[in-house]
Every structure is written in C-alpha cells, then in structure tokens.
Amino acid sequence: xxxxxxxxxxxxxxxxxxxxxxxxxxxxxxxxxxxxxxxxxxxxxxxxxxxxxxxxxxxxxxxxxxxxxxxxxxxxxxxxxxxxxxxxxxxxxxxxxxxxxxxxxxxxxxxxxxxxxxxxxxxxxxxxxxxxxxxxxxxxxxxxxxxxxxxxxxxxxxxxxxxxxxxxxxxxxxxxxxxxxxxxxxxxxxxxxxxxxxxxxxxxxxxxxxxxxxxxxxxxxxxxxxxxxxxxxxxxxxxxxxxxxxxxxxxxxxxxxxxxxxxxxxxxxxxxxxxxxxxxxxxxxxxxxxxxxxxxxxxxxxxxxxx
Numbered sequence: 001x002x003x004x005x006x007x008x009x010x011x012x013x014x015x016x017x018x019x020x021x022x023x024x025x026x027x028x029x030x031x032x033x034x035x036x037x038x039x040x041x042x043x044x045x046x047x048x049x050x051x052x053x054x055x056x057x058x059x060x061x062x063x064x065x066x067x068x069x070x071x072x073x074x075x076x077x078x079x080x081x082x083x084x085x086x087x088x089x090x091x092x093x094x095x096x097x098x099x100x101x102x103x104x105x106x107x108x109x110x111x112x113x114x115x116x117x118x119x120x121x122x123x124x125x126x127x128x129x130x131x132x133x134x135x136x137x138x139x140x141x142x143x144x145x146x147x148x149x150x151x152x153x154x155x156x157x158x159x160x161x162x163x164x165x166x167x168x169x170x171x172x173x174x175x176x177x178x179x180x181x182x183x184x185x186x187x188x189x190x191x192x193x194x195x196x197x198x199x200x201x202x203x204x205x206x207x208x209x210x211x212x213x214x215x216x217x218x219x220x221x222x223x224x225x226x227x228x229x230x231x232x233x234x235x236x237x238x239x240x241x242x243x244x245x246x247x248x249x250x251x252x253x254x255x256x257x258x259x260x261x262x263x264x265x266x267x268x269x270x271x272x273x274x275x276x277x278x279x280x281x282x283x284x285x286x287x288x289x290x291x292x293x294x295x296x297x298x299x300x301x302x303x304x305x306x307x
Contacts, residue, residue: 001108001139004291006298007146009153010097017090028081099171099240099262100155104143106262107158111138114268137161138268140284142291149223149301151215152207157233157294159287162271165234166220168213174199176239177247178254183208186247209237210254223297229290231282234271238262 086094115137141160147153156167170176174185184198202208207215213235221233236258239246249259258270282290 001111002142003104004142004144004295005146006144006295007148007153007302009146009148010093014090014093014097017087017093021084021086021090025081025084028084032081095171095241096155096169099169099238100145102171102240102262103156103167103169103238103265104145106265107141107143107156107267110265110267111141111158111160114138140287142287144291144294147216147220147294147298149216149219149297150304151219152203152212154213154216154220157220158267159282159290159294160267160271161282161287162268163234163282164231164290165236165267165271166213166217168209168235168237169240170201170209170237170244171240172201173241173243175245175247176201176259178208178210178250180250181208181211181254183210185244208254210235210256213237214255220294220297224290224293227293229293231290234258236260236265236270238265 138160141158144157144159145155147157154166155169158165158167172185174187176183176185178184183201185201186198187195189195203212217233217235224231224233235256237256237260239259239261244261246259246261251257251259257275
C-alpha cells in the first residue's frame, strides 16, 4: 500500500511543543547551575576572608568569617532538576500521531493480503463482451494523511479497489458513546467503578468526532463529484487506544458508517457491506486518478488559506 502525507502540520506542532519543553528545561537547568555556583562562591569568599583576617591577627573578626564559611558549606547543593513532563497539548498530539500510525499498520496488513475479483463488460457499440475474473490487488491501495480543507482535517483517507473511506482516529481510553450529536467517554478503575463523570469529546470548535469527520468529507465529496468522480466516501471513526471500548452509538444522529476499535477494524468487509448501494470496483489507474484529485483539492485549499 502506498502512503502519501500531504501535510506535516501535526508533526510540526509536536516538534514545536517538544522544543518548548526542552527550552523550559534548559532555563531551569541554568537557574540551578547559577544557584549552585552562588553557594560555592560564597563559601570560597568566606574562606578567603577568614584566612586574610587570621593573618592580620584579627581573631574576633576571623571567627565570624569562619562561621560564615561553615554555614555556606553546610548548605546541601540542590539536586539536578528532573526532566519536565510533557504538557497536555504535547501528549494529545503524540497520541494522535501514534493512533494514526496504528490504524495505518492495521489497514496495510489487511489490504496487502486482499484481492478483489470482479466481472467487467466491454461495450464495442456493435457487440459487447463480458470478461470474468478481473483482479485488482489490495496492495495498490493508497492511504493519504494530512488532508485539509476549509471544513477541517481528515486523519486518513484510504483509496482501495473496494471503495473510498475517510477515517477519524481517536487515541483515547474509556467507554466511548454518543447522545445525539454529543460524544462522551467514561473512565473506569481496575474494579470496574466509574472514576470520572462523562468526559465530553470535542475539538476546539465544539464539534464531536462525527461532525469533525463529516464536514470535511462532505466538502471532499463535492469536489470529487465536480470532477466526474461521484463515488461516495464512506466515513469511519476508529478508536486506537488499547483501553478504549465502543459503547452505545446512535448513528441516526451521526453521518458515519462505522464506529469500531482498531483491533476489530476489517476495512475490506466494511466496504464490501451489502448495506451500501452497489459495490465499488476500482483498478490501480483509477485509484491513482482519485489520489491526484484529493491532493489537488488539498493544495487548492492550502493556497486559499495562505491568501
């Protein structure tokens, strides 16, 4: 499976957060060094002063300097500062990138082993010929990450012989469910007791996972249709955290086709589902053409954003 990364925004944000933490640690280390140097210097100054006074025979004053020297060296130098913990934003970015990588590995393993066999009918005008047993290997699929448009970002777009799917990855722990358009997760301890009240799942704009996925996917579908590609883009929300559980999902209020855990994700079966109106069959060249359209739309939106 070919992988295409259209944007390094998440990687750049993660690197910036890591560099900020490293800069903060360096500042703390420099403050620690200055404090240790001050304590050491004061002790050395007191010792020099004591010796100078002792040579002059000023015993009373020398005893005071000796006391200062003893006090200075009795101070324990502070220990080296510990490494600073990653802030919430950095942990969230790292978890998101890790989750996307998990889903990618799962999909790649499945598609590289799969083969789509289908029948094609060729119309020559005066006659037609039906050829059975055409095959397209799943390894010709393309996974696109970093796609953005004015409605938001799609974590993964998978173009396969079985169809197209946009994936929103959530690398969060807990029991995940929705109530209408609002999404929540519950956290439980080792004894099965809920240890937190429901935690809302939303982005900075207040959108739940389904809305985060559906809005940019709809914009992409509109662009593809305007360029003679009217294939629907399926929508899937995938939980990547090992301690995540898919709870009660009301899909009537969410325009998503699948909510699952990465361990149960079966992309071929999902796209081949009879619930969808008619199977999609793409060969390698068609998949490549669609990938070019997706990339062109991303570039156009990025240029518009810069303006």
